[in-house]
Amino acid sequence: DGGITQSPKYLFRKEGQNVTLSCEQNLNHDAMYWYRQDPGQGLRLIYYSQIVNDFQKGDIAEGYSVSREKKESFPLTVTSAQKNPTAFYLCASSRRQGRTEAFFGQGTRLTVV
Amino acid sequence: AQSVTQPDIHITVSEGASLELRCNYSYGATPYLFWYVQSPGQGLQLLLKYFSGDTLVQGIKGFEAEFKRSQSSFNLRKPSVHWSDAAEYFCAVGASNFGNEKLTFGTGTRLTIIP
Numbered sequence: 077d078g079g080i081t082q083s084p085k086y087l088f089r090k091e092g093q094n095v096t097l098s099c100e101q102n103l104n105h106d107a108m109y110w111y112r113q114d115p116g117q118g119l120r121l122i123y124y125s126q127i128v129n130d131f132q133k134g135d136i137a138e139g140y141s142v143s144r145e146k147k148e149s150f151p152l153t154v155t156s157a158q159k160n161p162t163a164f165y166l167c168a169s170s171r172r173q174g175r176t177e178a179f180f181g182q183g184t185r186l187t188v189v
Numbered sequence: 190a191q192s193v194t195q196p197d198i199h200i201t202v203s204e205g206a207s208l209e210l211r212c213n214y215s216y217g218a219t220p221y222l223f224w225y226v227q228s229p230g231q232g233l234q235l236l237l238k239y240f241s242g243d244t245l246v247q248g249i250k251g252f253e254a255e256f257k258r259s260q261s262s263f264n265l266r267k268p269s270v271h272w273s274d275a276a277e278y279f280c281a282v283g284a285s286n287f288g289n290e291k292l293t294f295g296t297g298t299r300l301t302i303i304p
Contacts, residue, residue: 118296177223178292180232
């Protein structure tokens with residue numbers, strides 16, 4: 077079945093460490109997104125990518141980095157520069173940015189310990 | 190830049206009662222509008238979408254929404270809620286042109302169903 081797979085579902089990180097969240101899609105979608113979700117704040121866009129080897133910063137990109145080396149994959153690295161990384165992270169994809177609905181993965185809950 | 194306002198943070202309704210969740214958007218051109226639902230600890234599932242045409246759109250699970258340009262609104266409705274509808278609901282707006290526009294979400298409305 078086609079869909080978006082995020083891994084792991086739960087992730088624990090020590091302060092000062094970088095950590096990478098995986099996002100893979102087999103929907104043949106061009107655009108991919110990373111959102112951060114905190115209680116009461118909805119979804120805030122971290123990074124998005126319309127094509128391979130190209131990506132743009134969203135509203136809260138500081139402390140995060142991404143790559144888009146393959147159409148199917150859009151990993152997110154939470155760096156030690158991110159001051160408050162504990163959150164629920166959602167990856168999404170769509171056929172074309174803004175003109176169609178986005179499909180979401182099941183999310184990764186990151187906790188800093 | 191586009192924005193979305195969901196004025197109700199939390200709504201409680203009785204099972205079998207009707208439901209309306211409010212959504213107001215801000216965007217200069219014709220918007221693309223969506224409603225998504227999220228169960229705790231899960232991703233988002235699309236309920237319905239509006240791109241153009243008929244302003245009353247039908248979605249999954251018996252939901253519908255009406256686009257009202259004059260009020261910049263896209264309210265979600267259901268005539269009779271079920272206990273399984275308890276979840277968080279998000280309204281979102283997308284751009285109408287190609288480019289680096291992004292999908293913008295509201296802050297969500299949490300729906301509680303009481304027996």
